[in-house]
Amino acid sequence: MAKKKTSLYREFVKGLWDDNPVLRMLLGLCPALAVTNSAINGLAMGMATTFVLLSSSIIISLLRKVIPHQVRIAGYIVIIATFVTVADKFLAAFLPEISKSLGPYVPLIVVNCLILGRQEAFSSKNNVGRSILDALGMGTGFIFVLVVLGGIREILGSATLFNLQILGDWFNPWMIMILPPGAFLTLGILIGLGNWLNERKVKV
Amino acid sequence: MSEIEENKPKPEPKPVEKKKPDPRKKLAKPDKMLILNSSPHLHTTKSVKSIMWSVVIALFPAMAMAIYYFGLPAVWMILTCVAAALGAEIIMNLMKGEKITIIDGSAIITGILLALTLPPSFRLTSAALGSIVAITLGKHIFGGLGYNIFNPALLGRAFLQASFPVAMTTWSNPITPKFENTDAISTATPLGSFKFEKIFTDYSDMLIGNIGGSLGETSAIAVLIGGIFLLILKNADWRIPVSILVTVTIFGSIFWMLNPAQYPDPLFHILSGGLLFGAFFMATDMVTSPITTKGAWIFGIGIGILVVIIRLFGGLPEGVMYSILLMNGATPLINRYTRPRIFGESKK
Numbered sequence: 265m266a267k268k269k270t271s272l273y274r275e276f277v278k279g280l281w282d283d284n285p286v287l288r289m290l291l292g293l294c295p296a297l298a299v300t301n302s303a304i305n306g307l308a309m310g311m312a313t314t315f316v317l318l319s320s321s322i323i324i325s326l327l328r329k330v331i332p333h334q335v336r337i338a339g340y341i342v343i344i345a346t347f348v349t350v351a352d353k354f355l356a357a358f359l360p361e362i363s364k365s366l367g368p369y370v371p372l373i374v375v376n377c378l379i380l381g382r383q384e385a386f387s388s389k390n391n392v393g394r395s396i397l398d399a400l401g402m403g404t405g406f407i408f409v410l411v412v413l414g415g416i417r418e419i420l421g422s423a424t425l426f427n428l429q430i431l432g433d434w435f436n437p438w439m440i441m442i443l444p445p446g447a448f449l450t451l452g453i454l455i456g457l458g459n460w461l462n463e464r465k466v467k468v
Numbered sequence: 469m470s471e472i473e474e475n476k477p478k479p480e481p482k483p484v485e486k487k488k489p490d491p492r493k494k495l496a497k498p499d500k501m502l503i504l505n506s507s508p509h510l511h512t513t514k515s516v517k518s519i520m521w522s523v524v525i526a527l528f529p530a531m532a533m534a535i536y537y538f539g540l541p542a543v544w545m546i547l548t549c550v551a552a553a554l555g556a557e558i559i560m561n562l563m564k565g566e567k568i569t570i571i572d573g574s575a576i577i578t579g580i581l582l583a584l585t586l587p588p589s590f591r592l593t594s595a596a597l598g599s600i601v602a603i604t605l606g607k608h609i610f611g612g613l614g615y616n617i618f619n620p621a622l623l624g625r626a627f628l629q630a631s632f633p634v635a636m637t638t639w640s641n642p643i644t645p646k647f648e649n650t651d652a653i654s655t656a657t658p659l660g661s662f663k664f665e666k667i668f669t670d671y672s673d674m675l676i677g678n679i680g681g682s683l684g685e686t687s688a689i690a691v692l693i694g695g696i697f698l699l700i701l702k703n704a705d706w707r708i709p710v711s712i713l714v715t716v717t718i719f720g721s722i723f724w725m726l727n728p729a730q731y732p733d734p735l736f737h738i739l740s741g742g743l744l745f746g747a748f749f750m751a752t753d754m755v756t757s758p759i760t761t762k763g764a765w766i767f768g769i770g771i772g773i774l775v776v777i778i779r780l781f782g783g784l785p786e787g788v789m790y791s792i793l794l795m796n797g798a799t800p801l802i803n804r805y806t807r808p809r810i811f812g813e814s815k816k
Contacts, residue, residue, distance in 0.1 A: 436594060440630035449605065456609070460563075 275394050279401030285378045286409040286451075287458040292378035296410055297447040299369050303426050306414025307407065308362045312355065312370060314403025316347040317379050318396065325387040325395035340383045341374065348374045378406065409454070416450050417441045516613070519703045519754070520573030526694035526703075527580050527749070533677050533687035537642035538588040542683050546583040548592045552599035553579035560608035574613050578602050581621035581749060584684025585742060585789070586628070589640040594632055598624040618796045619756050622789050629789070639680035657681045658740040659785040662732055674739040685742040695748030704752035707764040712747040713738060715772025723780060731780060743775060746788040756796040763799075763806040770795045 285291045295313065300306040320343050324331075331339040352370045355363040363370065373379065382402055387395040418424055421441030423431040440446045534542040557575040561568045569575075579599050586595055602624025610616045629636045639657055657680050658669035673679050677687025685691065698704040720734040737743065742750075751757060751771055758767050771791045778787025 436591065436632060436635075438597075438631035439633065440627060443630060445630060 272394070272397055276397040276401040279398065279403070279405040280408065281405070283402075284405040284409065284458075285402050286406060286413075287455055289378075289381075290455075291381055292376045292406060293451070294372065295369050295376065296406075296413060297444070297451060299366055300410055300414040300417055300447060301421065301442045302418040302424075303411055303414040304362065305365055306410035306412075308355070308359070309366060309369065310403070310407030310410040312351045312366075313373055313376060313378070313406055314399070315351055316344060316373050316376075317382060317403050317406075318399040319347045319350075320344045320379065320383060321387045321395040321399035322392060324383045325390060325392045328388045331388075336388065337380070337384075340380060340388075344379055344383070345374050378402065413447070413450055413454065416454075417446050421446060514703075516572050516574070520577055522701050522703050523577050523698065523749070524573060524580065526698045527577075527584070527684070529690035529693045530584055530684040530687065530745070531580065533690040534584060534588075534683040537677055537686060538640070538683060541588055542583075544592060545586060545588070545590065545595055545683060546580060548596050549583035549586075549599045550576055550579035552596035553582070553603050556600040556603035557608075560604055560612075564608065564612075566612075569613065572613070574607075575603055578607070578620045578624070582624050584745065585621065585625050585682045587636060587639050587681075588683055589638060590628075590635055594628060594635065597631075598628040601627045614755055616755055617799075618793055619750055619753050622750055622793050622796075625789055626793060639682075641680065642678055642686070657785065658736070659779065662736070662740075663779075663785040668732075668736070669740070671735065671739060674736075682742060682745075685745040688739050688744055691744040691748060695744065698748065698752070704748065705754075705757065705764050707761060708752050708757055708768045709747040711765050711768025712743075712751060712772045712775075715769045716743065716776055719773055719776045723776070737776065737779070741779075741786045742788040746792055747771075750788075751792050751795070756799060758799050758802045758806065760803060760806040760808065763802040766802050766806065767795050767799065770798065 279285065281288075283289060286293065286296050292313070295309050299309045320340070323343050324340060327339075327343075348371060351373065352363075355366070355370060382398065386398050390398070415425055418426075419430065420438050421443075423429060423435050423437050438446070441450070531542075531546060534546075553575040554570050557570050558568055561570075582599055582602055583595065586598070602620040605627070606618060606620030606623035607613060607616045637660075639660075656664075658674055661667040661669065669679055674686075675688050677690065679686050695704070695709060699706045699709070716737050717734040720732070720737040723731040724733045732740075747768075751768065758764050771788075774791035774794060775787050778784060778790060784790075
């Protein structure tokens with residue numbers, strides 16, 4: 265029960281860097297790699313995932329004493345799938361273009377390891393308040409990485425950021441960056457840079 | 469007596485003690501022969517430095533022909549790539565907090581090799597980008613020279629191929645009388661014109677390099693001179709180029725005999741594209757090729773088969789780069805399965 269002693273602030277902040285879902289825990293890499301060919305796609309994906317994470321965290325945290333231990337994963341999946349459907353229909357109704365460009369990756373949020381992982385590791389053991397903070401922190405960290413990843417790939421791959429031309433005609437877009445190899449290269453370099461920074465922080 | 473006795477002990481012990489270690493130290497030298505060392509016990513006079521610089525010398529004929537056929541842009545291309553490679557090497561050395569390793573020549577070679585595999589009219593900034601990617605992502609990310617899985621120069625080229633597919637396949641004419649009267653400023657490589665238009669290029673032009681293509685790969689003779697120089701110095705494993713060329717000849721002639729109208733003859737395969745350049749300079753990279761002799765044969769045969777398959781059946785006219793990169797990736801496996809048996813070990 266040492267976990268109970270961590271401050272509420274800590275519960276939120278840990279998702280931003282120290283336990284960042286993508287950079288530190290390497291969870292949810294499928295959407296992080298697949299849809300980040302532009303910053304706006306990354307942002308939409310991050311928001312949708314955060315919405316699902318937050319809503320299902322609240323419900324699962326409330327029901328944590330009701331769900332039988334043996335069938336908990338199936339129970340979590342049903343709850344998560346409900347919110348994924350909500351998010352999917354919402355995007356299709358109000359943001360049809362983004363929904364189109366995200367394609368099958370919105371329904372696939374249901375199998376995002378980040379969400380199930382947080383329910384299993386956190387929400388099912390903590391009260392609602394802490395679960396909300398945890399989900400918000402993790403979601404913000406996820407959005408942050410997806411937007412940075414999408415931003416870098418969009419700038420280098422198509423010379424724009426959030427669909428605004430930011431690099432002049434002198435710049436030749438690196439087509440590789442909006443292709444799958446660009447996602448792997450950028451994510452790898454980001455994780456490497458994160459580790460490098462952490463190493464230096466410890467030394468200092 | 470009392471004076472002598474008093475005087476003697478004082479000066480004597482000190483000089484005696486000081487003198488004694490000196491002869492011991494002299495004796496200690498032969499004693500070093502008894503120090504136990506693990507193998508290897510035989511050392512060659514070769515070093516990373518001497519091998520790398522011999523490769524640079526071996527690249528001179530190809531560089532000279534590149535400058536002869538494509539003029540000043542070739543000089544700028546080579547200088548840009550080498551400068552970018554050296555710059556990236558220094559920055560990576562500083563970031564990793566290690567000794568600066570530009571003297572060993574490996575970064576210079578990566579720069580030259582990359583420059584010689586680029587089209588003559590390629591933008592210099594993009595070429596520099598390729599050079600930086602080659603050194604950082606191709607070499608230092610894996611831990612530096614000796615730890616990289618893929619040939620850095622080819623990795624840089626593959627990055628450029630994926631980033632700028634149009635620029636990477638736009639070939640400008642050599643500045644020779646043959647092309648003076650043509651209106652077009654760009655040409656096709658022999659492989660490209662065969663693949664898409666079924667036009668054969670003259671073998672003599674391909675031999676001396678009077679054709680379109682990447683800077684250093686057009687002249688078969690210049691590449692051969694440099695390659696044979698490397699083989700004579702034993703700084704490249706002869707098994708690799710020999711097995712690549714023999715495999716391409718055999719595999720290519722099988723298809724040629726099946727249908728001479730559809731498939732080119734083996735000599736065309738060998739003289740065209742980057743096959744010779746790749747076989748002598750890229751595939752023989754000591755870091756990324758197998759260390760066993762049996763492995764070297766497998767490596768070369770694999771590259772040969774892949775080259776013919778990609779050239780004849782792939783979407784691209786040329787496949788030497790991807791063939792070598794794929795076999796680079798297979799090298800650790802080849803090394804593992806061709807490991808010689810330890811003396812006395814029983815057969816399974």
